[in-house]
Amino acid sequence: MNLFKSTVGRKILMAVTGLCLVGFISVHLIGNLSVFAGPDGINAYAEHLHALGPLVWVFRLIMLGLFAVHITFGVQLYLENRAATPDSYAVQKSLVTTFSAKTMVFTGLIILAFLLYHLLHFTVQITNPDISAHNLALDAANRLDVFTMVTKSFHNAFIVLVYIVAMVALTLHIFHGISSWVQTLGWSTGTSQDKVTAIGKLVAIAYGLAYIAIPLLLLARIVK
Amino acid sequence: MDLTLHVWRQKGPQDKGKLETYPAKGISSDMSFLEMLDEVNDGLIKSGQEPIAFDHDCREGICGMCSQVINGRPHGKQEGTTVCQLHMRQYNDGDEIFIEPWRAKAFPVQKDLIVDRTSLDVIMQAGGYVSCHTGGVDDANALLIPKPTADYAMDAAECIGCGACIAACPNSSAMLFTSAKVAQLAALPQGKPEARKRVLAMTQAILDEGFGNCTNHYECEAACPKGISVKFIAKLNREYLKTMMPTSTGA
């Protein structure tokens, strides 16, 4: 089908999947912030999620599909664009583009690497077995103690560093991406362009700060 | 004023090419950039050297032939200006100026600063036209077109096909050039019958000719001597999306 081969079609697929991923990081952020509400926040949240049973697996498969499409075309477009630009200029100048736009594939790959680590850390729980919820005592309400797993993890400066680097990459990625889709899906007009881009950058920074706050505030013991 | 030029010299398509340094002495600030190069070439010819080959034709900013990246900016530092309309008053005595050809796989260098832009013609041939019957000419204004639509199409039609957008694009994407024509014709009643076919054919030609994919850097708009807006790329994307919708006639 043309959609999977065309220069615009593949961009549209990237924009739609990228947008779904932004939806995911929005919901995920709200869930994560429940750690600030203590064990009754995040442990209850985790229990509700697990109570969904097979739906969790449906959701995981959808996420896998989204990432597969987004990454496949992201890397493919990047390689084609490199091939289309074999020689660089002796004097190279950017007029309006941003560092974030120029590094999409790299920040994307950092996110991917982080994603694998993150799943091993909190989902499969094999990177730090001693502080994994599976190996910890249940909490007062007989729930898996996700709260202790998260807080203990983020008392480890190295783990916090990994998370912060990854969240900076995510912020850079959506700094461009969160407004780029408006253009890709053909919604921008000459007059809306600048405003949409500015709002996108602000929203990206807000996401970044919120995501980074979790490990950082726990490490600094500002939130316990 | 006296300047130092670093100019890309390449004997032919197969040659590797390299930057050569030339002094440009006694340049008047009233000269255009191309006249400055004419002077330098005069000197090169008199001293038995090969003059610098560069493209140019109208020298009034309408043909799109002049194609030089000057200090990293296609068409030089003055916004909304082609190289031929750039004047030496923009420069100061003692300036160093790097002059390079458009760089993209789809624009092979022929000689020095001259690149082959046939690839743009191929994109145009793929769909940058409207089919019409010959014969009696329609009455002028028989077909009503709202003024804002006419203005919109006219803004898009300002593209002179110079290729600066591709030269400026980190991906060597030809989206701004292509979108200008797609948007111009899609906005007008004469262009609507072939709108679907056009956007599919022209975007396919982009890839076939070895251009890259647009990733919304907007360098093209900033470099365009005619101020073509990236809103036309959004319009092209809309036109592409429309090809996925069923038509009211069921086709």
Ligand code: HEM
């Ligand atoms: C939760 C994670 C992610 C989110 C929220 C996200 C979001 C987005 C969004 C919204 C766009 C803009 C699409 C457009 O231009 O219309 C985008 C573009 C892009 N993404 Fe992601 N993405 C994520 C993960 C990844 C990963 C893992 C990769 C791996 C390579 C990646 C690679 C790219 C590339 C290369 C682009 C540029 C495409 C372009 O600008 O044309 N992304 N992303």
Ligand code: SF4
């Ligand atoms: S869009 Fe602008 S830069 Fe690109 S070919 Fe047309 S006039 Fe030149």
Ligand code: FES
């Ligand atoms: S020579 Fe015609 S536009 Fe410059």
